[in-house]
Amino acid sequence: MKFFLKIFIFVLPLSEAYAEGQKSAGLPQMDISTFPSQLFWLIVTFTALYLFMWKFVIPRLSTTIEERKDKISNDINEAENLNSEASKILENYDDKMNSASLESNEIVSSSKATMNEYLDKLKKDNEIKINAMITESEKKIHQQKQQSEQEIKKATIDTIKSIVSKYVETVPSDDEISKKLN
Amino acid sequence: MAADNPIDPIHQFEISKIAEMQIAGIDISFTNSSLFMVFAIAATMTLFILGLSKRSIIPNRMQMLSELSYNFIANMLRDQVGDQGRAYFPFIFSLFMFIFFCNFIGLIPYTFTVTSHLIVTFAFAGLIFLAVTLIGFMKNGLGYLRIFYPSGIPIFLAPLIVPIEIISYLSKPISLSVRLCANMLAGHSILKIFAGFIVMLGFLGFAPLIFLVVLYALETLIAALQAYIFTILTCIYLNDALHPDH
Numbered sequence: 001m002k003f004f005l006k007i008f009i010f011v012l013p014l015s016e017a018y019a020e021g022q023k024s025a026g027l028p029q030m031d032i033s034t035f036p037s038q039l040f041w042l043i044v045t046f047t048a049l050y051l052f053m054w055k056f057v058i059p060r061l062s063t064t065i066e067e068r069k070d071k072i073s074n075d076i077n078e079a080e081n082l083n084s085e086a087s088k089i090l091e092n093y094d095d096k097m098n099s100a101s102l103e104s105n106e107i108v109s110s111s112k113a114t115m116n117e118y119l120d121k122l123k124k125d126n127e128i129k130i131n132a133m134i135t136e137s138e139k140k141i142h143q144q145k146q147q148s149e150q151e152i153k154k155a156t157i158d159t160i161k162s163i164v165s166k167y168v169e170t171v172p173s174d175d176e177i178s179k180k181l182n
Numbered sequence: 183m184a185a186d187n188p189i190d191p192i193h194q195f196e197i198s199k200i201a202e203m204q205i206a207g208i209d210i211s212f213t214n215s216s217l218f219m220v221f222a223i224a225a226t227m228t229l230f231i232l233g234l235s236k237r238s239i240i241p242n243r244m245q246m247l248s249e250l251s252y253n254f255i256a257n258m259l260r261d262q263v264g265d266q267g268r269a270y271f272p273f274i275f276s277l278f279m280f281i282f283f284c285n286f287i288g289l290i291p292y293t294f295t296v297t298s299h300l301i302v303t304f305a306f307a308g309l310i311f312l313a314v315t316l317i318g319f320m321k322n323g324l325g326y327l328r329i330f331y332p333s334g335i336p337i338f339l340a341p342l343i344v345p346i347e348i349i350s351y352l353s354k355p356i357s358l359s360v361r362l363c364a365n366m367l368a369g370h371s372i373l374k375i376f377a378g379f380i381v382m383l384g385f386l387g388f389a390p391l392i393f394l395v396v397l398y399a400l401e402t403l404i405a406a407l408q409a410y411i412f413t414i415l416t417c418i419y420l421n422d423a424l425h426p427d428h
Binding site: 040048060 | 223230249272300
């Protein structure tokens with residue numbers, strides 16, 4: 001600014017040369033006769049502006065700005081609430097998923113156990129049955145063996161008897177033959 | 183008359199009567215100065231009436247502009263003075279808008295710059311000085327006199343420091359008013375002088391024209407800056423009155 005003031009001071013004599021014939025040689029700023037009017041109208045206009053700002057502009061602007069701040073903070077609060085709600089729901093869902101999978105595992109394992117039990121029982125029963133059948137059939141085989149042995153003996157004795165009777169007069173008794181055979 | 187001379191840089195500051203008026207023998211005629219004061223407050227009012235006509239959460243351009251100026255001054259006052267400054271906000275806000283629009287309207291060719299007259303800026307500065315002094319004594323009682331003797335200064339320096347502080351305190355309204363007035367006066371005179379050079383030099387006038395364009399941009403900056411400086415200094419003086427210990 002000092003720069004401009006210097007230029008101004010430098011140019012001032014120049015301009016005064018142009019202003020030849022002007023009624024007052026000084027600056028218009030120094031003309032005291034205009035002061036009352038300037039002061040009066042300054043007071044009038046500035047008071048009007050002050051009242052306008054004080055009563056009209058500032059209350060409205062401040063409420064608008066406050067409202068906006070409130071709205072923003074409310075929205076942020078609401079968003080935070082929704083966010084926490086959503087994370088709660090997610091937690092709930094996870095819990096449910098976990099418990100459900102636990103439950104299903106239990107069901108699977110318990111059903112496996114019952115199945116195994118049933119199978120074991122079935123096996124045992126069948127084994128018992130099979131063993132019984134085996135012993136029975138062994139018995140039968142034994143009986144048939146004995147029977148067939150006796151039949152073979154008898155048949156052998158009979159055969160021997162018939163052969164012997166052809167060559168010898170006295171036919172040996174059965175007991176004798178069986179004694180000889182053994 | 184100066185009106186005969188197209189390149190008289192002082193002519194733009196002359197006050198001419200539009201309507202004669204007198205109260206108790208004192209001349210309070212409606213002049214071109216008064217007219218541009220009315221223009222300045224009309225511009226301010228237009229800005230805020232348009233800005234506040236459709237108040238909404240998402241502002242339109244004019245609302246944005248009025249809220250921007252509101253926040254600018256509110257933040258300035260809060261930073262400089264703190265919460266006690268709230269009561270003076272309407273005055274500070276009006277002061278800024280008035281000086282701002284006076285300075286800017288004055289930049290338009292063939293207009294009058296209200297703030298280029300020392301009596302106007304001195305009226306503001308004197309009012310601020312008186313108000314600040316009154317506030318200082320009302321809030322702090324005689325303790326306000328401490329501003330003339332800053333804490334931490336040895337007592338033997340008091341005879342030196344206290345007169346300096348008193349002089350600097352009393353010169354505040356003068357420096358405040360002269361700063362704004364001289365800036366406007368000098369800037370507008372230079373613009374006018376260089377505009378005159380363009381006419382005088384004829385074809386060679388393009389050189390001062392380029393300079394004028396640059397200067398005009400600078401003057402636009404100064405118009406805003408001086409309004410800001412005037413306002414922030416008012417805030418600083420107010421802060422001194424409310425907290426004299428600093």
